[in-house]
Amino acid sequence: AGLPQVPRMLALCLAALACLAEGSQRSEPMFAAVTHRLLPPDYDSNPTQLNYGVAVTDLDADGDFEIVVAGYNGPNLVLKYDRALGRLVNLAQDERSSPYYALRDRQGNAIGVAACDIDGDGREEIYFLNTNNAFSGMATYTDKLFKLRNGRWEDILSDEVNRDVASRFAGRSVACVDRTGSGRYAIYIANYASGNVGPHALLEMDPAASDPARGLVVLLDVAATAGVNKYTGTCGTRARTWRACVPRGWPCGARTWRVCVPRGLIRREHSDPVVEELNPGDALEPEGRGTGGAVTDFDGDGLLDLILSHGESMAQPISVFKGTQGTGNNWLRVIPRTRFGAFARGAKVVLFTRRSGAHLRVIDGGSGYLCQMEPVAHFGLGRDEASSLEVTWPDGRVAVRAVASSETNSVLEVAYPADTAGPPVPAAMECGQGFSQHPNGRCVDTDECAEFPFACPRDKPVCVNTYGGYRCRGHKRCGRGFEPNEDGTACVAQVAFFGGYPSSGSWPRPPRGALLLLGLGLCLCLYAL
Structure with a gap:
């Protein structure tokens, strides 16, 4: 039965x-919650409120980073790690005598925030994108652009000379870009248009009319000149090179964290990619109403810390997480500077290592939906060591230098290259496995397939040079969009994944x-x- x-x-x-x-789970938890120890919820430093964007900059020029949080139904926050107290504290206190008081701006309903040096004084200004409860078209409250002036942070958009360019449109995101390579940044504001009301804006300083030394910064909206004065009334957008996947019921494609990418954009050198979901640990936050986040090393231990803001549908305090892995690994942090001494956002940093090849980072000018990461190229090296680095500024200027073993686990600042009468004389340096030094001093890929003796064995005589390495294949021929697998017995797609499965049956153990x-x-x- x-x-x-x-x-x-x-x-x-x-x-x-x-x-x-x-x-x-395929790994140990990556993050552990330390909010109760580093930022316990309270009225002054971590109020329970709706928060959105998060940015990282150095407001007081002391070499340590501050975390700026856009408060939506409460004040904006400026969080700094107090080494004596061993916790984060809010510098923007509710005291009118404080130089940070204006940054609070409770009336703004801020959602986006970004920092960059717009006037070339070597200090970053802070732009808050405010909504004032207007979700498209005209708003009743302007955005704020704060500059350290007269010993206090003051809004220069409220200056008489800038009132015509102050955005009165609802917006969704903000980022910084050095579009001319001058070292002075423009601020791009993605407004949320309603019909023909509310085009995107691109604000930058008018050098001829400004006197930054006296605190006079005259702004221009050059969006039309740059060809970016577009009218956009949606979160999900589509371009020729990428497409946001927006499932039904989600408010915006930027919040899904899933992107459809064209063929070849995501690759793993020498084989098909293996994408593995890691265990975020406490940072999973199943009950969290996450709206923003940033990573930075605010306590100087060489490990990136994670800060998450909340407020999509419920007031919640900010969460802070520390990494649980890699405490014994090597690391290197690189900070490029502009010609004025500010953070060189948009600069490209390539670090060459002794065994693991080249690693690329770009100094963030605005990432994701509402946030901006720290202006640092952070490299986790494991047991490897760096051999040299190369920095490319937005104007195309390049600097290369060797990295000594004694500089492992440290912060390197790279100044903007000085003008010289003639071409610089390159110094000899080690480029690491798979690379060699060009006569111009830069590290370039070594073509192992052109070297003698021949790199590949007889059973796989076809040598394919790759960036920092090479591959050996059999004589098997494949059609367009396909390539031989590792042993040359079959043709596999060059696409990273088909329908969520590896194209060559390569699975993580x-x-x-x-x-x-x-x-x-x-x-x-x-x-x-």
């Missing part, structure tokens, strides 16, 4: 095993914990049968 129940029970067991296999769970579940199923 019990036999008909066997297939049903077997199906239930198999379904349970599938859930165990899919849900099992499951951890022992997952195998134990599967084995235990199988034993329980057999016992039940």
